[in-house]
Amino acid sequence: MKLADMLSYADIGQLSRIATTYQCECNGNSKNELIQSILSTVNRKEVFEAQIGALKLEDLRFMNSLLFDAREAFSLEELIARVQQSKFGSSGGQQNVAAESPAGVGSGTAPPARKSGTKAQAPKRAAKSKAAKDRPEPESGPRETISRFKQYGWLFNGYAGPERYLFQVPSDLKERFKQSMERRLSAEVVYADEEPFAYRDEQMLIGEDIGHLLTYIHLNEVPLTSEGTMYKRSIVQLLEMFGVKEPLPGKGEWRFGYGRKIKDYPNRFSLLYDYCYYKGWIAEHDELLELTASGKERQALRTTEAPDKLYQFWLRLYKGPIPNIRSLVYWIDKLGAKWVKAETVMGTLTPYVKPFFYDQSETILEQRLIGMMMHLGMLRIGEHAEHGQVIRMTPLGRTIVAGLSLDDEAIVLNS
Template identity: 80%
Template sequence: MKLADMLSYADIGQLSRIATTYQCECNGNSKNELIQSILSTVNRRDVFEAQIGALKLEDLRFMISLLFDARDAFSLEELIARVQQSRFGLPAALAQAPAAAEAAPAKKAAVKSSAASSATKRVAKSKPQAKERPEPESGPRETISRFKQYGWLFNGYAGPERYLFQVPSDLKERFKQTMERRLASEVVYADDEPHAYRDEQMLMGEDVMHLLTYVHLNEVALTTDGTMYKRSIVQLLESFGVKEPLPGKGEWRFGYGRKIKDYPNRLSLLYDYCYYQGWIVENNELLELSAAGKERQALRSAEPPDKLYQFWLRLYKGPVPNIRSLVHWIDKLGSRWVKADTIMATLTPYVKPFYYDQPETILEQRLIGTMLHLGLLRIGEHAEHGQVIRMTPLGKTIVAGRSIDDEAIVLNG
């Protein structure tokens, strides 16, 4: 539902609190006047952008996590978890809300509601002087309450006794547009083409075919833990359109797929994709094609890049929970050649560390590097700006036009 629809379902108490937040001049006893005044104020671009600009980083992360979720309704428990997950830049003691801070007494809530209603009535008579806004409380419930007062979250019943919260659909788009303008102002664009660039469009899809063909034509032995021997890995990499170095000994590698610990990043993704499709099987210390794999190999055709993209998003969703939003921002910021280190600096605050993988590594290797392999973007060398990146036409089409299942893939075994 849109904001106007949600306002019409809200009770007068919530409308009064929203009107007070925006210092609306209206009759606090008239629901219709409250709604019209709120809409006229919230729809002003300067007011909306000022509210976004005043948010703390963890609040921005929280809102972004809601914008790119396939669902449109969340329980209170889910929202509390989202707020806590958005505070990864804070010390653990501050990221967890104390129980005392979350337990708001009914009496205190009633006093706040009464005060909000009275304040709205006073606004109808004369516009109040700008007051110094108190420092907002830091508990997850206070964050959710604050978003409700902004008119960004509305709750309603879904079932007999369960509250669900929603973000108005039209505000979602305004949030995305406002954030895009904000992030774009922080990066540096190149006015001309780089002197050279790397483009891997369609290569990964072709290497799916090469992997299946290699397994079909060779007896690929596996170690006791189900890993190809080095000789087979090297031969397979030689047949690919993109060469990769083998992982270093003792290198920390887990979380990004079933075989990330054993194979280079790109090969690992290709192997996991074919394994998930059921085309290859690890059988009695041999890697073989299944019946479905033999049929797929006989086609001798490249795998569609959108299918590889969808698989990657779902596979990496575990270690990078907000991968969809990060890909969205890279897509928008990379509409033309942009200086790579400015994108890194701009988006790193929105990347959560994953064990020993720091945000910079995740953004550079797991996201931008893989998007290059998937053919979604190009990486170039510019005489003035150094490394630059830009989305490919194929990449923009795939990112803009595909909706994926929100569940993360878990490859066992």
Template identity: 85%
Template sequence: MKLADMLSYADIGQLSRIATTYQCECNGNSKNELIQSILSTVNRREVFEAQIGALKLEDLRFMNSLLFDARDAFSLEELIARVQQSKFASPGSQNEAPADTRTDEAASAASPVKKTAAKSSAAKRTGKSKPAKERPEPESGPRETISRFKQYGWLFNGYAGPERYLFQVPSDLKERFKQSMERRLASEVEYTDDEPHAYRDEQMLMGEDIVHLLTFIHLNEVPLTSEGMMYKRTILQLLELFGVKEPLPGKGEWRFGYGRKIKEYPNRFSLLYDYCFYQGWIAEHNELLELTPAGKERQALRTAEGTDKLYQFWLRLYKGPIPNIRSLAHWIDKLGSRWVRAETIMRTLTPYVKPFFYDQSETILEQRLIGMMMHLGLLRIGEHAEHGQVIRMTPLGRTVVAGLSLDDEAIVLNS
């Protein structure tokens, strides 16, 4: 639903709190006047931009996590968890489950919103909604953050049945948030109008290498170690057939979380292998790697796998270690609409990337996101004489990233 629809279902108490937040001058006893005054104020670009500009980084991360979720509604517990995940500086609190699971009504009663509600009640007695003398003070804690977003009119409860305990973001505000965030992020990066002297483009190569992998397994007996991995000689033979050559992982290198075989195989190779395993095309049996009946049918087609399917799999597979991977891919796409300095992309987006164990934010953004998007054929990485490393989305990449709707669940590949 849009903001106007959600306001019409909201009770007069919440409308009064929102009106007070935006310093609206109107009759506090008239629901219609409150709604019209709120819409008139919120729809002013300078007011909306000022609200976004005043948000802390943790609040921006929290809102960013809601904008790209396929679901429309969230429970209070889910929102609390997302607020906690947005505070990178305190990992201990991020991993703790909320001990209190009261309903939103109880949360509101325990928050400083009570004071605002009291002011609104007083305003009703006088027939006017008094403008707030100053912006509400920023509050800390997950419940306070949620209450503050309700005061801004950015989160609303359902109005009936079980949905009354779920929260939604107005659909039209979602688009305005995305546009505002895009302008904010785009102002922090540096573009170049001329082409780099050389660039790397891997469009369609990964899809073709799926065919090479299946054909190799079809034509050869592929032995596996007792741990279920291919021998080094076999891996090197396959890498010679692939469109992209990768170095083997170093001994003792920290590798887990990004797929079933990321520990043993190079990043791109691992993604290809895991994709075929997830599709049910290959099976590890009696220390041999073999094609399944479905794999033999797929191999006989000898057609490249679609980039959109590989992209969808990559997003879902990496969703565990990178919960907001979909939003990050979206921002890389938007910021990479033309050649942009990679260094400025890194500086701009790193604050939105949460570290994953020993993988720092910079490493995740550079290797797990930008690097893998290049392997998927979604973007090009070039070298510019003046600006150094630059990146740009490919036409195929822009189409794929813009047109995909994904399931919410992350993929877990068990041994």
């Protein structure tokens, strides 16, 4: 639903709180006047932009996590978890750790009394000056954050039945928030006026290498170690056949979380292998890697695997370590509409990437996102005389992210 619809279902108490937040001047006893005044104020670009500009980084992360979720409604527990997950790697998040105690989550219940010192503290609390009482407490806990977003008119409860316990973001505000965020992020990056003198483009190669992998297994006996891993000889032979060469993982290198075989094989190779395994085309048994019946049928077709299918699989595979992967891909797509300095994209988006164990935010963005998007044929990486490394979305990548049909005749993949 849009904001106007949600306002019409909201009670007069919530409308009054929203109107107070935006300093609306209207009859507070008239629901219709409250709604009209709120809509008139919120729809003013400068007001909305000011609200966005005043948000802390963790608030931006929280809202960003809601914008790209396929679901339209969230429970209070889900929202609380998202607020807590949005506080990472920043001074604001560190400062708010103490506020996450039961006393600071706005639950309406008093904190348990301490066994010692309680009586001595009571007079101090009672003796606070009127000015101290009137001073608003900073809102830092998850429930306070959710309450603040409700006062902005960005979150609404359902109005009937079980839905009254769920929260939604107005659909029109979602789009406005995306547009505002795009302007904000675009202002932080540096674009190149000219084409780079060289760039790397892997469009369609990964789909072709699916066929190379299946054909290799079809024509060769591929032995596996007792741990179910191909021997180095087989891996090297396959890498020679592939359109993209990758170095083997180093001994003792930290690798887990990004797929079933990421610990054993190079990043791109691992994605190909996992894709074929989960499709049911290859099987590991008796220390041999073989094609299944469906794998033999797929190999006989000798067709290139559709890149959008590989993209969707990659999203699902990497969503565990990178929960907001869809939003990050979206912003890379928007910032990479033309050649942009990679370093500035990294600096702009790194604050929105949560570290995953020993994988730092910069590593995740560079290797797990930008690097893999290049392997999927969605992104070009070039070298520019003035700006150094630059990146740009391919027509194929922009089409996939937009969710459009790859059969569209207007798409020119090599432009």
